[in-house]
Amino acid sequence: MKALRLLALVPAFFLGACALEPLQPWDRDLLAQDQMQLVPHPVNEYISEHIYFSKEAASGGAGVGGGGCGCN
Amino acid sequence: MQLTAPRRLRDSLTVATCSLLSLDAAHADFFDAKSLRNVDSAVLVYTEQDRVTVIEPVVQFKKELGDGEFLTVKFVYDAMSGATPNGATPTNTVQTFSGPSGQNSYTTAAHKLPLVSFEDTRVAVSLDWELPMSRGLRGQYNVNFSRETDYTSLGASASFLWDVNNELTTLTAGIAANLDQVSPTGGVPVGLSALSTTVAPENDRRVEREEAEGSEGGGDGGSKTKTGYDLLVGVTQVLTRRTLMQLNYSYGKSSGYLTDPYKIVSVINGTTGETLPVNSGGYLHEKRPDTRTRNALYWKTVYHLPEDVVHVSYRYYWDNWGIQSNTVDLTYRLQLGAHDSLEPHYRYYTQTAADFFTNSIVDGNTPNYASADLRLAALHSNTVGLRYAHALDSSSELGLGVDYMHQTGDAHPASAIGVQKNEALFTDLKTMSVTADFSMKF
Numbered sequence: 166m167k168a169l170r171l172l173a174l175v176p177a178f179f180l181g182a183c184a185l186e187p188l189q190p191w192d193r194d195l196l197a198q199d200q201m202q203l204v205p206h207p208v209n210e211y212i213s214e215h216i217y218f219s220k221e222a223a224s225g226g227a228g229v230g231g232g233g234c235g236c237n
Numbered sequence: 238m239q240l241t242a243p244r245r246l247r248d249s250l251t252v253a254t255c256s257l258l259s260l261d262a263a264h265a266d267f268f269d270a271k272s273l274r275n276v277d278s279a280v281l282v283y284t285e286q287d288r289v290t291v292i293e294p295v296v297q298f299k300k301e302l303g304d305g306e307f308l309t310v311k312f313v314y315d316a317m318s319g320a321t322p323n324g325a326t327p328t329n330t331v332q333t334f335s336g337p338s339g340q341n342s343y344t345t346a347a348h349k350l351p352l353v354s355f356e357d358t359r360v361a362v363s364l365d366w367e368l369p370m371s372r373g374l375r376g377q378y379n380v381n382f383s384r385e386t387d388y389t390s391l392g393a394s395a396s397f398l399w400d401v402n403n404e405l406t407t408l409t410a411g412i413a414a415n416l417d418q419v420s421p422t423g424g425v426p427v428g429l430s431a432l433s434t435t436v437a438p439e440n441d442r443r444v445e446r447e448e449a450e451g452s453e454g455g456g457d458g459g460s461k462t463k464t465g466y467d468l469l470v471g472v473t474q475v476l477t478r479r480t481l482m483q484l485n486y487s488y489g490k491s492s493g494y495l496t497d498p499y500k501i502v503s504v505i506n507g508t509t510g511e512t513l514p515v516n517s518g519g520y521l522h523e524k525r526p527d528t529r530t531r532n533a534l535y536w537k538t539v540y541h542l543p544e545d546v547v548h549v550s551y552r553y554y555w556d557n558w559g560i561q562s563n564t565v566d567l568t569y570r571l572q573l574g575a576h577d578s579l580e581p582h583y584r585y586y587t588q589t590a591a592d593f594f595t596n597s598i599v600d601g602n603t604p605n606y607a608s609a610d611l612r613l614a615a616l617h618s619n620t621v622g623l624r625y626a627h628a629l630d631s632s633s634e635l636g637l638g639v640d641y642m643h644q645t646g647d648a649h650p651a652s653a654i655g656v657q658k659n660e661a662l663f664t665d666l667k668t669m670s671v672t673a674d675f676s677m678k679f
Contacts, residue, residue: 206636208311220642221588221612223552230379
């Protein structure tokens with residue numbers, strides 16, 4: 166039951182965000198920084214994910230596509 | 238008084254003009270940087286203790302073709318060499334195996350994890366095209382190709398991102414497909430057939446394997462294919478000026494030859510736990526199911542502290558092979574002045590075993606599917622890393638990162654029989670990755 170309540174918080178969190186005041190362009194200074202991107206260093210991320218993919222059974226989640234290898 | 242007022246006005250106008258000019262200069266810089274090209278590059282040196290070494294240079298080139306339209310090309314080269322577990326368990330005697338080419342046999346000392354040497358190179362190219370479609374809607378298209386000596390992969394994907402809610406929310410939908418071909422050295426072995434005891438010339442051996450495959454009705458001349466697709470839906474939400482959050486669900490299915498053609502499984506005596514002699518069927522080629530469906534829930538949050546930035550993500554993964562996995566990843570970007578930063582990184586990963594994972598097969602009890610690949614075993618790993626980055630100027634950055642991963646599993650499972658109880662059936666894996674990267678906008 167507790168888990169269900171926690172799970173219900175996830176959409177509530179996103180829906181709640183709809184009620185937020187829209188961010189003005191000058192409020193997006195921090196969000197525009199490279200280090201605030203979801204993937205700030207794409208090449209480094211690619212390398213890390215390639216290593217994990219070749220050593221572990223689980224993969225994916227962050228995006229689709231990318232490419233295969235015979236390592237797994 | 239009259240002199241004073243115009244001066245104030247002039248001063249005010251000067252300040253306003255300067256502000257506008259500086260704003261315009263900043264504006265121009267931003268768009269200049271954006272409209273030109275980005276180069277991201279890195280070289281990885283990856284080493285496993287007593288096992289594999291990989292050297293991997295990557296270079297990515299991004300160009301803005303038009304307003305919001307980008308083309309990205311990525312080249313990857315991998316040089317791999319070393320030794321990797323062949324799937325057989327350590328035992329109390331010396332073990333001899335025929336090599337995958339059928340030409341070279343190799344031995345493993347008693348009580349040691351059997352490893353097989355290999356060497357390969359991989360070349361991969363990918364092309365990304367991002368295109369604004371209509372107000373708030375963007376398309377991202379990708380094609381990728383990679384080739385190794387024994388493995389070729391071709392893939393394509395399309396993702397659509399829709400900015401809504403005053404661009405505070407981005408809805409994502411993506412689809413990907415891939416077609417891979419496996420062409421093992423020495424041909425495709427028949428799943429759960431005994432490892433050959435003869436050391437035949439490679440050509441003869443290839444024919445022998447093809448005939449075996451043909452008798453099973455699935456052979457296609459020494460190679461096999463696998464196909465797959467992935468679907469993803471997600472939402473990215475700007476929660477505050479400092480907080481960005483992403484939630485994705487992805488589903489994927491792979492079909493075809495999902496077996497590792499080089500992995501074998503030890504066959505043991507059900508009472509003593511000793512591996513049977515190779516000429517008595519002591520090793521079988523592994524065999525995995527020919528379909529796999531995968532699901533993942535992925536959550537990520539990026540939070541900007543007054544100076545530093547935190548990235549935290551969690552993934553829950555489950556598939557129809559019985560594997561469930563939890564991954565937590567945490568990166569803290571510590572800003573050190575205007576030009577330098579340090580990024581400590583921690584990752585925890587855990588997975589349950591595949592239903593058909595087994596350390597060994599008891600003689601006479603061969604299941605429908607079996608793999609002793611330790612990557613399908615229950616395991617968990619901890620990764621710690623640190624990256625230092627230095628901005629050379631406003632458009633280029635140099636970085637150096639080190640990651641250490643320690644993967645552990647159950648070395649003495651309850652299923653161990655006889656002499657197996659004295660052997661480490663899971664050998665820890667320790668890896669070190671050193672990555673030097675350089676990025677530039679020009």
